[in-house]
Amino acid sequence: MKSALTPILANAEVAGRFLDDADLAAAKIPLERAEARLEAAEKLAMYHDDLVQDVIDTFLRRSGTAAVDVDRAIDRDLCLIQYCLVVGNTSPFDEWGRSPNRSAAVAAVKADIFNYIRDRGSAGLKLSPAAAAELKFYLNYAIEALK
Amino acid sequence: MLDSFSRAVLDADAQTAYVEGDRLARLRQFAASHQQRIIAVELIRQQANDIIAQAISAMVAENPDLIQRGGNCYPSRRMATCIRDGEFILRYVSYALLAGDGAILEQRCLEGLKETYQTLGVPLSSAVAAIAEMKQATLAQLEVQLQDADVSLKQPLLAEVADYFEIAMTALR
Numbered sequence: 001m002k003s004a005l006t007p008i009l010a011n012a013e014v015a016g017r018f019l020d021d022a023d024l025a026a027a028k029i030p031l032e033r034a035e036a037r038l039e040a041a042e043k044l045a046m047y048h049d050d051l052v053q054d055v056i057d058t059f060l061r062r063s064g065t066a067a068v069d070v071d072r073a074i075d076r077d078l079c080l081i082q083y084c085l086v087v088g089n090t091s092p093f094d095e096w097g098r099s100p101n102r103s104a105a106v107a108a109v110k111a112d113i114f115n116y117i118r119d120r121g122s123a124g125l126k127l128s129p130a131a132a133a134e135l136k137f138y139l140n141y142a143i144e145a146l147k
Numbered sequence: 148m149l150d151s152f153s154r155a156v157l158d159a160d161a162q163t164a165y166v167e168g169d170r171l172a173r174l175r176q177f178a179a180s181h182q183q184r185i186i187a188v189e190l191i192r193q194q195a196n197d198i199i200a201q202a203i204s205a206m207v208a209e210n211p212d213l214i215q216r217g218g219n220c221y222p223s224r225r226m227a228t229c230i231r232d233g234e235f236i237l238r239y240v241s242y243a244l245l246a247g248d249g250a251i252l253e254q255r256c257l258e259g260l261k262e263t264y265q266t267l268g269v270p271l272s273s274a275v276a277a278i279a280e281m282k283q284a285t286l287a288q289l290e291v292q293l294q295d296a297d298v299s300l301k302q303p304l305l306a307e308v309a310d311y312f313e314i315a316m317t318a319l320r
Contacts, residue, residue, distance in 0.1 A: 001160070003152035009242050009251060010148060018192035018238055019245060024185050027245060031185070034152070034178035038171065045167035079165055083156045086166050086174065092156060 001095060003087040004030040030088045036130035041085040043125040044135070048078050051117065054124070059116045073106070074113055077142065084138045093142060111146040114139050148255065151177055151247035177247045180300040183293055184244065187304060190292050191241040191285060198288070199233040202280035206273050219269055232274075237281055240311045247307075249314050257318040264319065275316050282312035 008023050019027075044051075052075050060070065083092035118139040127135060149157070155174055159166040166174070177184075191198070203226075207213050213220040220226040239256035243249045264271055286305060293301045 001153055001156045003150050005150040005246055006148060006153060009150070009246060013148075013242065013251075013255065016238075018195060018241060019188050020192070021189075024189060024245075028181070028185060031178065031181035034181065035175070038175050038178050041166060042171050042175070045165040045171060048165060076163075079163070082165050083160065086156050087152045092160075096160070 001083060001087055001092045004089065033130075033134070034088065036128065037085045037088055037134045039131035040125070040127055040135040041082050043127060043131070044078060044082045044085070047125055048075060048082075051078065051124070055113050055116065059113060063112070070106075070109065070113075074110065077110060077114075081135075081138045081142060084141075085134060090138065090141050093138070093145065107146045111143045114143045114146070118143070148251050149246070149248055154248055154250070176303060180304055183296050183300050183304050184247070186292060187289055187308065188241050188245050190288060191237060191244070194285075194288050195234060195237055198281050198284045199230055199237060201284045202233060202277045203230055205280040206277040209276055210270075210273055213270075213273060219273070229277075233277060233281065236278060236315050237285075240285075240308070240315065243311045244308060249311055252311055252314060253318070257315060261319050271319050275319050278312055278316050278319070282309060282316075285312070 005027055008019070008027050012019050012023055052071050055074060056071055077093075080093045080096055084090055118136055125132075125135070151174060155166045155170050158170070203220075207220065212218045214226070215221060220229050236256060239252040243252040261271065264274060286309060289305060289308065293304070
């Protein structure tokens with residue numbers, strides 16, 4: 001769950017030097033994208049309950065899947081996606097999202113649910129295009145990881 | 148060693164909660180001011196020699212005994228050590244600034260520094276005075292460098308820089 005800034009700082013520290021132009025150029029890229037990522041993270045923090053409720057009311061009802069504890073599991077995974085948006089990489093999902101006791105059946109349902117959220121157009125969150133692209137990227141990553 | 152993004156996620160995860168509220172607002176401020184932040188980090192590197200030299204001269208002017216026989220900056224070998232330490236602290240301030248988080252400064256630079264100085268007989272009040280000078284010199288240069296920046300971005304950034312120097316001074320008091 002470390003952002004792209006950490007290795008840049010670690011390298012400079014090990015070399016005992018100030019942050020040079022290459023370091024700052026490398027830091028600039030994730031920082032520039034941070035505004036879009038944080039916009040998506042903020043909307044997710046505000047509307048995650050609504051999003052999960054919509055999944056239960058609309059998607060699960062339509063697909064007839066039993067919703068035992070799925071809401072909590074989905075909310076936890078959405079939370080991990082929010083962490084990814086905050087740090088700017090997939091490490092939160094990689095570190096915590098892959099539980100060994102997760103059954104294939106539940107994973108398949110989750111992948112379908114994330115598909116549903118993704119295809120709802122910014123997940124109904126009214127995101128700017130850049131923020132929507134960031135959210136979509138991490139949702140796609142989660143879908144691939146759950147396959 | 149953490150930056151503000153990583154720390155926010157770690158703290159939120161400890162409570163199994165989303166990153167939200169003030170925390171998120173501060174991160175958004177951090178993201179919004181990234182251009183000014185990079186300019187500031189760059190300036191500290193470019194001006195490091197001047198900032199340190201100015202601080203050490205001011206420190207010596209305040210306490211001339213330091214460069215007399217028996218003083219802590221005498222002979223020149225010990226003066227060089229003093230300059231090196233000034234650079235050390237300034238460098239970690241610049242790391243903290245890019246990270247938007249003082250932890251790297253506190254944990255990797257300041258921890259145990261007071262005890263080390265006490266053991267070596269380095270006068271702590273002089274060290275603190277030198278850091279105060281570095282703070283002033285850095286802020287003065289940043290004020291010029293960021294004069295065209297939006298006040299809502301510039302002021303919090305200058306306050307943050309001041310904070311990091313304060314953390315260093317507090318650690319040695």
